Amino acid sequence: MKTLFDPETHNELHERLDKLTPDAERLWGKMSPAQMMEHNVRVIQMATGEVPMKQHILGKAIGWIFKSRFLGDQPFSKNSPTGPTMIVADEPDFEETRVRLKTLMTDLHIGGPAACDGNVHGFFGRLTGDEWGICQYKHVDHHLRQFGV
DSSP, X not given: OOOTTSHHHHHHHHHHHHHXXXXXXXXXXSOXXXXXHHXXXXXXXXXXXXXXXXXXXHHHHHHHHHHXXXXXXXXXXXXXXXXXXXXXXXXXOHHHHHHHHHHXXXXXXXXTGGGTTTOEETTTEEOOHHHHHHHHHHHHHHHHHXXXX
16 A cells, blocks of 8 residues: 655655646546645644544444445545534635645655654544555545546
8 A cells, every 4th residue: 555654656756746736627526726735734634643633423333334445456446525623715826835735745755654653643543653654645535536647
């Protein structure tokens, strides 16, 4: 399974982000390219603990049912639900947001699994550092695929 902590995978995501354009057409969903990148910024901030989360009550009840699929080999499905704090309503500056996302991805990569071990995902609860590395790769990959990158 690919992980953000692998140097080749980390570089691959950066290269794909460099190919994203402000006017890229989405293949599904509602976000613009800049909103998508800001959305990813917020999710990485959750992973690092910069923006602490509490597990949603629904996640406590049924998250365990979906966790293995969430962390498995299959890419995330299109139009998956997202938590309300991860929805971006405004239109951020494209280049500033790209730089911010790449910086956060690199900081997480350098920190490694130990830097995010035990931080809380809003739906799945506490994840190990290795689980965060997998889900961050899958999440960024999912949204780059959303724009054909």
